[in-house]
Amino acid sequence: MSVIYPRVALIGLGLIASSMFWAMKRGGLADHVMGYARSEDTRETARRIGLGDEVVDTLVDAVRDADLVVLATPVGVMGRIAEEIAPHLKPGATVIDVGSVKRTVIEEVGPHIPAGVQFVPCHPMAGTEHSGPEAGFASLFDNRWCLVVPVEDADPEAVARVEAYWQAMGANTEVMEPEHHDLVCAVVSHVPHLIAYTMVGVADDLRRVSDQEVIKFSAAGFRDFTRIAASDPTMWRDVFLTNKEATIEILGRFTEELMALQRAIRTGDGEQLHAYFTHTRAIRRGILQAGQDTNEPDFGRAKVKR
Amino acid sequence: MSVIYPRVALIGLGLIASSMFWAMKRGGLADHVMGYARSEDTRETARRIGLGDEVVDTLVDAVRDADLVVLATPVGVMGRIAEEIAPHLKPGATVIDVGSVKRTVIEEVGPHIPAGVQFVPCHPMAGTEHSGPEAGFASLFDNRWCLVVPVEDADPEAVARVEAYWQAMGANTEVMEPEHHDLVCAVVSHVPHLIAYTMVGVADDLRRVSDQEVIKFSAAGFRDFTRIAASDPTMWRDVFLTNKEATIEILGRFTEELMALQRAIRTGDGEQLHAYFTHTRAIRRGILQAGQDTNEPDFGRAKVKR
Ligand SMILES: NC(=O)c1ccc[n+]([C@@H]2O[C@H](COP(=O)([O-])OP(=O)(O)OC[C@H]3O[C@@H](n4cnc5c(N)ncnc54)[C@H](OP(=O)(O)O)[C@@H]3O)[C@@H](O)[C@H]2O)c1
Ligand SMILES: NC(=O)c1ccc[n+]([C@@H]2O[C@H](COP(=O)([O-])OP(=O)(O)OC[C@H]3O[C@@H](n4cnc5c(N)ncnc54)[C@H](OP(=O)(O)O)[C@@H]3O)[C@@H](O)[C@H]2O)c1
Known part of the structure; x- marks a missing residue:
C-alpha cells in the first residue's frame, strides 16, 4: 500500500488512536505519526511501547505540519481541542474525529475549523471493552464499518480520501447524515x-x-x-x-x-x-x-x- | 470414573439432556441411557446421532427400571410429565429436573413423586443460545456451577449422590433454597x-x-x-x-x-x-x-x- 497522509497527528492515545497507529504501520499509510495525550503517564507509556513515531508534550507541537489530524479523545473535549489547535493547522490539512456521536461534535468542532482546512467527521464502529494506549491492535477495524458523516458543503475529494484511508486500515465505509x-x-x-x-x-x-x-x-x-x-x-x-x-x-x-x-x-x-x-x-x-x-x-x- | 446410576432416563433431548448424555459417556457414569422426546423428529435425530443408548417412543418405556430419571424439558410441562410417569417409577429411583426455575417446579412436580422415590431439583448454570438434540457437547458443564435445591425433608444421601453425579459431569455444585x-x-x-x-x-x-x-x-x-x-x-x-x-x-x-x-x-x-x-x-x-x-x-x- 502507499502513503495516504504523509504526516499524521493523533490527539488522544487510547484504544482507537493506538489501533489506528498499528493499522497505519501495517499498511504503510503514513511517513510520520505524531502522538499527543493529556497525561504525562499516557505519553510515557506510548513512548515505551513505540506508539507514535514521536510523542510530544503539547497539542500545538503535534498538529504543526500535519496533513491529517485525528481527534481521538472523549467527544466532550473535542470542541476545546479544536479551538486550541485551529490557529496552528497547516493549510490544506484534513481534520477527522472518531467520536461515537456526530451531531454535537459537528456543532462543537466545525466552527473552529479555519478556511482551507477540511473537516470530515468519522465513526469507526469497532471497539472492545478495553481502553488506553496499550489496548490497541492493528486489526481492530478489519471488516468493520466506519461511518463517514460529511459536514455541509464538504469537499468531495477530501471525503473520498478519508474513506480511502479507513479502507486502507481494513474498514468498510459508508456515508451517513449526522441525525x-x-x-x-x-x-x-x-x-x-x-x-x-x-x-x-x-x-x-x-x-x-x-x-x-x-x-x-x-x-x-x-x-x-x-x-x-x-x-x-x-x-x-x-x-x-x-x-x-x-x-x-x-x-x-x-x-x-x-x-x-x-x-x-x-x-x-x-x-x-x-x-x-x-x-x-x-x-x-x-x-x-x-x-x-x-x-x-x-x-x-x-x-x-x- | 465409575457408574453412579446404572440406568438413566432422559426426558427431553435438547441442549441440556444431550450435553448430559455426552458427559455421562465421557465419564462412564451410566450403563444404559434411555432417551425420550415429544416429537418423532427429535427422536429420529437422536437415533441418527447416537444420542441415548436407546431412544423410545413413550414416557413410560423410558422411565421403567430407571435408577435416575432426568426431567430436561421446558419447565412448564414438568408437572404433567411427573404425573404421567409417577406410577411407573422404580422404588428407590431418583428423579431430578434441570429447570431454570425451582420453586414452581417443586410445587408442580413434588406432589406427584411417590413414596420411596427421591426428588432432587437441580439447575446447571450452563448453556448456550442453541437448542435441540444436536446442540449438546460433553464439556458444557465443566467448571460451571450446578445449583442443587433440595425439597423439604430430602434424604441427605440422595442429595449427596446427585451432587457427586454433577461433579462427575464436570460441574461444581452448591446447595441453595428455592426462593x-x-x-x-x-x-x-x-x-x-x-x-x-x-x-x-x-x-x-x-x-x-x-x-x-x-x-x-x-x-x-x-x-x-x-x-x-x-x-x-x-x-x-x-x-x-x-x-x-x-x-x-x-x-x-x-x-x-x-x-x-x-x-x-x-x-x-x-x-x-x-x-x-x-x-x-x-x-x-x-x-x-x-x-x-x-x-x-x-x-x-x-x-x-x-
Ligand atoms: N472504545 C470504543 O469502543 C470506541 C469505538 C468507536 C469510537 N470511539 C470513540 O473514540 C474516542 C476515543 O475512544 P477510546 O476508546 O480510544 O478512548 P480511551 O482508550 O479512553 O482513550 C482516550 C484518550 O483521550 C485522551 N484524552 C482525554 N482527554 C483529553 C484531553 N482533554 N486532551 C487530550 N487528550 C485527552 C486520553 O489521554 P489520557 O490517557 O492522558 O487521559 C486518552 O489517550 C471517543 O470519542 C469514543 O467515543 C470509541
Ligand atoms: N438452554 C439453557 O441455557 C439452559 C440452562 C440451564 C437450564 N435449562 C433448562 O433445561 C431445560 C431444557 O432446556 P434445553 O435448553 O435443553 O431445551 P431444548 O434444547 O429446547 O430441548 C427441550 C427438549 O424438551 C422436549 N420437550 C418439550 N416438551 C415436551 C413434552 N411435553 N414432553 C416431552 N418432551 C418435551 C423437546 O422435545 P421436542 O424436540 O420433541 O420438542 C426437546 O427435546 C429447560 O427447563 C431449561 O429451563 C436450560
Whole structure:
C-alpha cells in the first residue's frame, strides 16, 4: 500500500488512536505519526511501547505540519481541542474525529475549523471493552464499518480520501447524515450500553443477593452485560450527554416495550411472550448472514481457568 | 470414573439432556441411557446421532427400571410429565429436573413423586443460545456451577449422590433454597434475557432505522444482545411465567435505576453518570478473578468471514 497522509497527528492515545497507529504501520499509510495525550503517564507509556513515531508534550507541537489530524479523545473535549489547535493547522490539512456521536461534535468542532482546512467527521464502529494506549491492535477495524458523516458543503475529494484511508486500515465505509447516525448508534450501541450498565448496577445494589453470588453464577446472559459495562466511564458519560435526544427517544421506546412484556408476565400471557421471543430470533439470523458474528456457541471463553 | 446410576432416563433431548448424555459417556457414569422426546423428529435425530443408548417412543418405556430419571424439558410441562410417569417409577429411583426455575417446579412436580422415590431439583448454570438434540457437547458443564435445591425433608444421601453425579459431569455444585435460587437467577439470567429480547425487539420495530442498518452496524453492544435473544422461545416463556414474582421484583428495580440514569442524561448530570459507570466496573473485575470469563477483548468472533 502507499502513503495516504504523509504526516499524521493523533490527539488522544487510547484504544482507537493506538489501533489506528498499528493499522497505519501495517499498511504503510503514513511517513510520520505524531502522538499527543493529556497525561504525562499516557505519553510515557506510548513512548515505551513505540506508539507514535514521536510523542510530544503539547497539542500545538503535534498538529504543526500535519496533513491529517485525528481527534481521538472523549467527544466532550473535542470542541476545546479544536479551538486550541485551529490557529496552528497547516493549510490544506484534513481534520477527522472518531467520536461515537456526530451531531454535537459537528456543532462543537466545525466552527473552529479555519478556511482551507477540511473537516470530515468519522465513526469507526469497532471497539472492545478495553481502553488506553496499550489496548490497541492493528486489526481492530478489519471488516468493520466506519461511518463517514460529511459536514455541509464538504469537499468531495477530501471525503473520498478519508474513506480511502479507513479502507486502507481494513474498514468498510459508508456515508451517513449526522441525525441518522446518532439515531442508529443510539439503537445498536448507546442504549444497549446504558442498559447493561443499569443491570450490572442493579445486581450490585441488591443486598439480598451477595456480590459473591452474582459473580459466581454469572455464566448466563449477565456475563455479557458485565463485559459491556466494563467500558470506559468518561467515554460513555460523554456519549450520553452529547447524544441526549436520540438516547432518550430510544429509551422511551425500550421502556414501553419492557412494560408490555412485564404486563404479559404478570397476566400470564404466554402466547404474547412466545411470539415476541420468536420474532427477535430473525434479527440474529440476519447478523450471522451479514458476517458480523459467528454461530459458535458462546461457551469457549468461560472455560479458561485462571 | 465409575457408574453412579446404572440406568438413566432422559426426558427431553435438547441442549441440556444431550450435553448430559455426552458427559455421562465421557465419564462412564451410566450403563444404559434411555432417551425420550415429544416429537418423532427429535427422536429420529437422536437415533441418527447416537444420542441415548436407546431412544423410545413413550414416557413410560423410558422411565421403567430407571435408577435416575432426568426431567430436561421446558419447565412448564414438568408437572404433567411427573404425573404421567409417577406410577411407573422404580422404588428407590431418583428423579431430578434441570429447570431454570425451582420453586414452581417443586410445587408442580413434588406432589406427584411417590413414596420411596427421591426428588432432587437441580439447575446447571450452563448453556448456550442453541437448542435441540444436536446442540449438546460433553464439556458444557465443566467448571460451571450446578445449583442443587433440595425439597423439604430430602434424604441427605440422595442429595449427596446427585451432587457427586454433577461433579462427575464436570460441574461444581452448591446447595441453595428455592426462593433464593429464583431471585439469584432472576438477577444474573432471567431479567438480563428479558432485557436483551426487549432491546432487540425495539431495534426491529423502529421504522426509521432499517433492519439492514441494525444488522450491519451491530458490532457494538447490540451484537451480544442478539446472541442472548436467539435463545429458545418456549424455554424462556416458561421461565418468565414460572418465575413471575422474582422477575417482576428485579424488573422494578431495573426500571427505577434506568429512570434515574435517564434523568441524569436529561439534566446533564455528568458526575452521576461517571460515578455509576465507574462503580459497575468492579463487578466485572470480580467475574474475571472468579475465572468465569476471560479478559480477552471481545473482537475475535466478529472477524470470521462467512
Ligand atoms: N472504545 C470504543 O469502543 C470506541 C469505538 C468507536 C469510537 N470511539 C470513540 O473514540 C474516542 C476515543 O475512544 P477510546 O476508546 O480510544 O478512548 P480511551 O482508550 O479512553 O482513550 C482516550 C484518550 O483521550 C485522551 N484524552 C482525554 N482527554 C483529553 C484531553 N482533554 N486532551 C487530550 N487528550 C485527552 C486520553 O489521554 P489520557 O490517557 O492522558 O487521559 C486518552 O489517550 C471517543 O470519542 C469514543 O467515543 C470509541
Ligand atoms: N438452554 C439453557 O441455557 C439452559 C440452562 C440451564 C437450564 N435449562 C433448562 O433445561 C431445560 C431444557 O432446556 P434445553 O435448553 O435443553 O431445551 P431444548 O434444547 O429446547 O430441548 C427441550 C427438549 O424438551 C422436549 N420437550 C418439550 N416438551 C415436551 C413434552 N411435553 N414432553 C416431552 N418432551 C418435551 C423437546 O422435545 P421436542 O424436540 O420433541 O420438542 C426437546 O427435546 C429447560 O427447563 C431449561 O429451563 C436450560
